[in-house]
Amino acid sequence: MWAIFKKEVNGFFSTLTGYVVVGVFLTLLGLIMWVFPDYSILDYNFASLDQLFTVAPIIFLFLIPAICMRSFSEEKQTGTIETLFTKPLTEWQIILGKYCGALFLLFIAIIPTLIYYYTIWQLGAPQGNIDRGEVLGSYVGLFFLAGIFIAISLYASVLSNNQIVAFLVGALLSFMVYWGFQFMSTIPFFYGGIDDVIQKIGIDYHYRSISNGAIDSRDVLYFLSSIFVFLFLTHQYLRGNRNQ
Amino acid sequence: MKILSGFMDNYEGEALVNGLDIRKHSLQIRKLIGYLPEHNPLYLDMYVKEYLIFISSIYKLDDIKNRVIKIIELTGLVKEQHKLIRALSKGYRQRVGLAQALIHDPEILILDEPTTGLDPNQLIEIRHLIKKLGSEKTVIFSSHIMQEVQALCDRVIILHQGLVVADDKIAYLDQALNNQREILIELDRPLSETWKLAGLVQVLPGSSAPSYKLIFTKTDRDPRPEIFDFVVQNGRKIIEMTERKSSMEDVFQKITMGEHVGNI
Numbered sequence: 088m089w090a091i092f093k094k095e096v097n098g099f100f101s102t103l104t105g106y107v108v109v110g111v112f113l114t115l116l117g118l119i120m121w122v123f124p125d126y127s128i129l130d131y132n133f134a135s136l137d138q139l140f141t142v143a144p145i146i147f148l149f150l151i152p153a154i155c156m157r158s159f160s161e162e163k164q165t166g167t168i169e170t171l172f173t174k175p176l177t178e179w180q181i182i183l184g185k186y187c188g189a190l191f192l193l194f195i196a197i198i199p200t201l202i203y204y205y206t207i208w209q210l211g212a213p214q215g216n217i218d219r220g221e222v223l224g225s226y227v228g229l230f231f232l233a234g235i236f237i238a239i240s241l242y243a244s245v246l247s248n249n250q251i252v253a254f255l256v257g258a259l260l261s262f263m264v265y266w267g268f269q270f271m272s273t274i275p276f277f278y279g280g281i282d283d284v285i286q287k288i289g290i291d292y293h294y295r296s297i298s299n300g301a302i303d304s305r306d307v308l309y310f311l312s313s314i315f316v317f318l319f320l321t322h323q324y325l326r327g328n329r330n331q
Numbered sequence: 332m333k334i335l336s337g338f339m340d341n342y343e344g345e346a347l348v349n350g351l352d353i354r355k356h357s358l359q360i361r362k363l364i365g366y367l368p369e370h371n372p373l374y375l376d377m378y379v380k381e382y383l384i385f386i387s388s389i390y391k392l393d394d395i396k397n398r399v400i401k402i403i404e405l406t407g408l409v410k411e412q413h414k415l416i417r418a419l420s421k422g423y424r425q426r427v428g429l430a431q432a433l434i435h436d437p438e439i440l441i442l443d444e445p446t447t448g449l450d451p452n453q454l455i456e457i458r459h460l461i462k463k464l465g466s467e468k469t470v471i472f473s474s475h476i477m478q479e480v481q482a483l484c485d486r487v488i489i490l491h492q493g494l495v496v497a498d499d500k501i502a503y504l505d506q507a508l509n510n511q512r513e514i515l516i517e518l519d520r521p522l523s524e525t526w527k528l529a530g531l532v533q534v535l536p537g538s539s540a541p542s543y544k545l546i547f548t549k550t551d552r553d554p555r556p557e558i559f560d561f562v563v564q565n566g567r568k569i570i571e572m573t574e575r576k577s578s579m580e581d582v583f584q585k586i587t588m589g590e591h592v593g594n595i
Binding site for chain 2: 089090091093094097098101102165166167168169170172173174175176177329330
């Protein structure tokens, strides 16, 4: 697993991929948070990082499927998956290696946003007037969110040899799981019935809950189990690939 | 081969490597085996050395640096080690493939058509390398090129439509199927006398000088001196006389096509 992880991370940073991902993420985030007046913190007049945690998931929605689209598609396309399958590696080791590699890249992308935290801390009146618990909770939530999106995108990638298909399926599935259930629960048909259950299946509900600063074990459990579900699906599909 | 290498696990029957069932000991067996797949998939964006280090780290080998240096020397990749795999020619890519199959010093080497698409020089080099490895390791090797099989293998298994139709040492296989000798001769003038020596004589069409193909069923003694004497007695001169050695290709054809060979 360690070998695969290292290979993935090297792959990101020895090509442009890694730098582009981090660059795109920070550029978009920076523009929206500080420059464009509609969402700019400077015009918002509150010393909070809310914008960061609203905008970041939207960027992740297309950025993460883009990072992960090649992970299995390319291996299947070029046949290198055969190399991995015939080495003493289990499917789980391959999947977790790739998963952790992508997570690490996202981690690298998120780290520089701590500067924003410092800035806001400085800008607050009085200085340091920022809800630390909320920020911490939001970061944990954001990281979990990235975790689910990566798991979903890996699953999308294992489904197809074609990277574009993998990207689109990954983005669609991520969207469905994040906002889809939220929107679905507003359909009048479900009112008073199972609308709150549907809402709780989606990520949005748990993401918002954890962003309040209260790291609830139920939310953590939700995130971990959804990550597991998608990695498990990936595992099942990958096993089937051996015999094609 | 895909089953033995641990790639496919959906098969009927039983497959053993060194007495171990692949289904139960897949990971253990994969450590024993070095495998070069047919299309030799490689990570084109990696450097040769980087790739070999990656493969070694999968096997969790110790002393990776020295191992990689050694294998690079063995496979003749010293000049190419700092190049991108994408930039290598087919022959060098094949060497990288061999290097990754050999890096953990496996007992068994499985090579699936390792010489397809190579030019004659590369072909000879790769064959030479395989031959060298064969003296220390068990090499299982598949090929459609019969000269190659003849040059490299001790034991041959011929598969025809999924069934084993021959499994023997190459020398036996040759002998078993060659209970006759074929001798081609070319004379200066046609010979009208009937041939008394051979069991079967065919007149070969074509060239200006008359050519004959003589087929003898007795294989214990060399019939060529007798042919020579016979021709001289009849006042003709031999321009050329060769014995046609039957190759693996003939053997293969005979086995897989049965009776039809003679009629083609």
